[in-house]
Amino acid sequence: MTAVQTRPPASESEPRTIARKRGRITVGTALVYFAAFFLAVLWLVPFLWALSTSFKTETEASLGQPIHWIPETWSVEGYRVLFERGDHLAWMINSTVVSTIVTVLTLGLCVLAAYGFSRLDFPGKKVIYAVILAGIMIPPQALIIPLFDVVSALKMVDTYWGLALPQVVAPVMIFILKRFFDAIPRDYEEAAKLDGAGHLRILWSVILPLSGPILAAVGIFTFIGSWNNFLWPLLVANDPSIMTLPVGLGVVAGGYGLFYAQNMAAAILGALPLLIVFMLFQKQIVKGVAGVGLSR
Amino acid sequence: MTTDTETPAAASTAKQPPSRAARAPKRRSWLGLWFVLPFTAVYAVFLLWPMILGLYYSFTDKSLTGRPVTWIGLENWAEAFGDAKAWDSLWNTAWFTILSTPPLVILGLAFALLAHRARKMGWFLRLSFFAPFVIPVSVVTMIWVWMYQPAGGLINHYLGEWGLGGDRLWVFQEDAMGSVVITTVWWTLGFNFLLYLAALQTIPTEVYEAADIDGANPLQKLWSITLPLLKRTTALVIVLQLINSLRIFDQYYLMAGGGSNLSPENVFIQYIYNAGFVGFRVGYASALSYILFVFILIVALVQFRLLSRKED
Numbered sequence: 001m002t003a004v005q006t007r008p009p010a011s012e013s014e015p016r017t018i019a020r021k022r023g024r025i026t027v028g029t030a031l032v033y034f035a036a037f038f039l040a041v042l043w044l045v046p047f048l049w050a051l052s053t054s055f056k057t058e059t060e061a062s063l064g065q066p067i068h069w070i071p072e073t074w075s076v077e078g079y080r081v082l083f084e085r086g087d088h089l090a091w092m093i094n095s096t097v098v099s100t101i102v103t104v105l106t107l108g109l110c111v112l113a114a115y116g117f118s119r120l121d122f123p124g125k126k127v128i129y130a131v132i133l134a135g136i137m138i139p140p141q142a143l144i145i146p147l148f149d150v151v152s153a154l155k156m157v158d159t160y161w162g163l164a165l166p167q168v169v170a171p172v173m174i175f176i177l178k179r180f181f182d183a184i185p186r187d188y189e190e191a192a193k194l195d196g197a198g199h200l201r202i203l204w205s206v207i208l209p210l211s212g213p214i215l216a217a218v219g220i221f222t223f224i225g226s227w228n229n230f231l232w233p234l235l236v237a238n239d240p241s242i243m244t245l246p247v248g249l250g251v252v253a254g255g256y257g258l259f260y261a262q263n264m265a266a267a268i269l270g271a272l273p274l275l276i277v278f279m280l281f282q283k284q285i286v287k288g289v290a291g292v293g294l295s296r
Numbered sequence: 297m298t299t300d301t302e303t304p305a306a307a308s309t310a311k312q313p314p315s316r317a318a319r320a321p322k323r324r325s326w327l328g329l330w331f332v333l334p335f336t337a338v339y340a341v342f343l344l345w346p347m348i349l350g351l352y353y354s355f356t357d358k359s360l361t362g363r364p365v366t367w368i369g370l371e372n373w374a375e376a377f378g379d380a381k382a383w384d385s386l387w388n389t390a391w392f393t394i395l396s397t398p399p400l401v402i403l404g405l406a407f408a409l410l411a412h413r414a415r416k417m418g419w420f421l422r423l424s425f426f427a428p429f430v431i432p433v434s435v436v437t438m439i440w441v442w443m444y445q446p447a448g449g450l451i452n453h454y455l456g457e458w459g460l461g462g463d464r465l466w467v468f469q470e471d472a473m474g475s476v477v478i479t480t481v482w483w484t485l486g487f488n489f490l491l492y493l494a495a496l497q498t499i500p501t502e503v504y505e506a507a508d509i510d511g512a513n514p515l516q517k518l519w520s521i522t523l524p525l526l527k528r529t530t531a532l533v534i535v536l537q538l539i540n541s542l543r544i545f546d547q548y549y550l551m552a553g554g555g556s557n558l559s560p561e562n563v564f565i566q567y568i569y570n571a572g573f574v575g576f577r578v579g580y581a582s583a584l585s586y587i588l589f590v591f592i593l594i595v596a597l598v599q600f601r602l603l604s605r606k607e608d
Binding site: 028029032033035036037039040041043044045046047049050053061062063067105108109110112113115116117119120121122123124125128131132135136137138139141142143144145146147148149150165166168169171174199224227228230231235245246247249250260263264266267270271274275277278279282285286287289 | 325326327328329330331332334335336338339341342343344345346347349350353407410411413414416417419420421422423424425426427428430431432433434435437438439440442443448450453482487490491493494514539542543545546549550565568569572573578581582585586588589592593596597599
């Protein structure tokens with residue numbers, strides 16, 4: 001909002017595109033860049049402060065005053081203790097396993113179902129699709145009590161499957177994929193059909209190759225969502241050895257007391273995997289929010 | 297919605313219109329069911345069945361201790377409606393929603409407008425604003441609780457330095473809910489920011505060029521071009537935000553304790569959780585869950601309408 005307001009009226013007599021072509025920098029543009037840069041740095045402060053604290057000695061970290069952004073004595077003690085204790089690494093492995101199961105299953109099941117709803121006709125199709133779509137409106141948090149009952153009846157408490165399977169139910173992904181498949185012209189499939197290809201073959205060699213970006217978006221979002229899921233893993237993983245990273249950090253690591261350097265080292269290591277995923281896939285994620293976030 | 301399943305695209309691309317009609321009955325077979333069955337099975341076991349089970353439990357005295365279940369009719373519901381603590385926690389959830397939604401929507405838009413203009417810094421801005429969204433909630437609360445500390449905490453240090461509080465002022469204690477809101481805004485703003493940014497990028501520049509010729513100033517352009525064109529996005533952002541805020545649990549649960557004055561029973565999901573897993577009263581917790589469900593459903597129905605209108 002401030003961005004546009006701060007532009008001086010003087011520059012408005014000229015269409016923006018022309019101004020840009022000449023490479024002129026107006027006061028307004030400079031202000032926009034300054035404000036944007038300032039906010040972006042401000043937004044990074046918590047990360048930077050955590051990073052700074054994680055490299056301090058416990059004494060310096062807990063002392064606090066005066067504030068040192070650069071540690072007086074650099075120390076990797078916090079990280080060393082973390083690795084010695086070993087549970088952090090175990091949680092990371094658990095999170096990786098669970099999120100991978102969730103992502104692979106979600107992609108597999110949702111792609112099959114979306115293709116079925118998009119390309120095939122069968123008895124009860126409309127009813128099933130309507131029931132699945134209605135599921136978009138059900139908040140998973142409102143189901144935790146009976147869901148826990150179901151999962152314990154299936155003897156899945158404290159197992160990877162118990163953690164993963166309830167997260168595979170993502171009706172919104174069916175909606176997104178079906179909408180995408182619907183938009184793929186049927187012409188592409190005609191040739192394959194004439195060659196006698198079955199539906200699985202058409203899905204695999206015609207539809208999927210055309211769906212790269214949407215599959216990436218759905219996959220990355222499912223992975224991030226599952227990695228960061230807190231409430232369900234909190235309920236179903238009671239044994240610290242099966243806990244995922246967010247639960248382990250929140251429940252177990254929180255209990256180690258006021259070791260700030262160590263805590264921040266855990267925070268930095270906890271943030272790192274998905275920050276790396278984010279940096280690698282920034283383009284797909286930004287596009288994916290538009291698609292998966294359903295703004296378009 | 298239902299008409300969409302017969303895709304118009306298929307009709308228009310079919311080479312010979314009559315052949316489609318001839319083909320239609322052949323396509324209608326049980327084959328398609330096998331494609332949707334795997335997902336539908338998981339969906340039924342882990343979503344539909346718990347929904348039904350929860351409704352059933354809400355009329356029983358079902359307990360986590362596993363003693364036999366008896367039907368007690370509307371007792372749980374009557375208790376829930378008269379439970380002052382439950383309504384307190386529901387009000388707290390609503391209060392959090394009221395406090396967090398406006399900044400999350402308005403700042404999301406403001407940041408997106410900035411990033412849209414400052415294109416040369418695009419990569420850096422997207423990284424900085426969205427990165428917090430991808431990190432686990434416990435990391436977020438660990439960092440923020442540390443920043444909120446009275447002694448050695450970053451925030452109170454600078455507040456003190458700028459004369460905005462004494463040495464021992466503790467943001468986290470003075471207004472704990474405000475602290476949760478600030479943390480939540482930092483954590484989740486990136487999502488709304490990206491929704492708005494994507495929407496801004498779909499606005500053709502020609503629209504603005506026409507306004508430039510008419511001599512419109514930036515404020516006029518924002519008010520009469522950009523904002524109206526973002527109406528749909530804004531509606532969706534608000535609805536998604538309301539749903540997310542009503543579901544507050546994670547960051548509250550993690551920040552309660554740790555020296556704050558947040559009461560551990562102060563949000564509704566926490567109250568449900570405690571009724572079920574601390575008090576072992578699954579039946580009562582199920583009734584409470586359904587009350588939350590109805591609130592979210594009302595908001596979600598609006599979302600659903602927005603979505604289906606887009607699909608037309």
